[in-house]
């Protein structure tokens with residue numbers, strides 16, 4: 001490659017880098033449209049925009065803002081969908097996608113291993129509106145089939161689930177969805193770039209941009225990626241869930257996330273490399289480790305078929321420290337030994353760890369946690385961008401030794 005030739009990056013990273021948007025004066029980043037409302041030169045134009053979209057024309061920033069539009073375009077390029085809706089949080093993306101589809105009396109079939117907030121939305125909140133959910137082992141297609149009835153509208157899962165890192169069989173779920181006319185919604189928060197659910201058959205992809213996509217743990221945001229008509233429906237001034245519930249992202253934040261998104265491919269590779277190192281070495285020490293990159297992971301072969309291999313198996317791993325007490329003491333020790341921070345969330349440059357049973361999955365009742373294979377000693381780690389991961393692992397070994405765990 002000579003110096004003048006740009007590096008050829010294929011797949012989602014290439015698509016995002018080929019999306020060229022400039023500022024008002026030719027700046028290399030788009031200008032931030034710091035306005036809630038937009039002027040019109042004719043009454044007719046404003047009336048027309050209330051009825052349908054007009055390319056390049058903006059009405060009000062809860063409906064659409066030019067800067068937020070650029071982030072939506074980039075998200076659509078990441079997931080290879082026609083369009084995307086940006087929201088103020090991952091939960092807003094999930095709830096708006098569901099409420100755009102479901103009415104009172106409708107039912108959802110969801111994986112039981114999902115983020116605790118999503119679980120609580122489906123289990124505790126949506127029933128208030130007559131929308132009920134059956135929670136299933138998402139790998140058991142016969143069980144899913146047995147729960148489908150004429151009220152079922154949505155099949156819901158995470159590509160790589162939280163916190164046990166189960167890998168969903170999206171093509172098989174799509175077949176079921178097609179057979180019964182369901183919408184398959186997939187949360188791809190844990191595996192952006194690595195897996196592209198739309199290519200595998202998902203109808204809608206939801207994201208918490210709070211995590212890897214932004215990557216700097218400085219804000220909360222979300223996205224729904226899918227067909228243009230669906231996204232347009234979400235913005236509809238008369239009936240759109242995003243327009244009417246109003247979880248809008250500010251343009252200044254959208255601009256900042258878009259800048260961070262441009263380095264996602266490099267970050268994901270480093271997160272994956274480091275997480276594989278940690279997983280392999282924890283497993284060698286005799287711990288039960290859940291990481292899709294390990295050949296001991298039940299869906300290891302499956303993820304190999306689905307993934308963009310350039311990006312590795314992701315930055316998340318979960319391991320069993322034994323008991324809740326041991327896990328709690330170990331995490332405080334890990335923080336003291338500068339391995340990372342005892343904190344929920346993921347996708348930060350620093351390693352973050354928490355015990356899912358008492359934090360991100362605490363909304364799931366204990367008996368259901370046990371049924372889904374979540375033992376009380378689990379520690380979920382979002383492995384950081386450490387330059388020298390071997391040094392970090394040496395620190396981990398010191399912690400384990402001090403606690404007589406190795």
Ligand code: PLP
Pocket residue numbers: 089090091092115117118158162187189190207208209210220221222345360
């Ligand atoms: N989906 C997954 C897989 C998550 O882990 C989270 C948050 O941890 C969410 C969705 C919700 O995202 P947010 O916190 O941006 O609302």
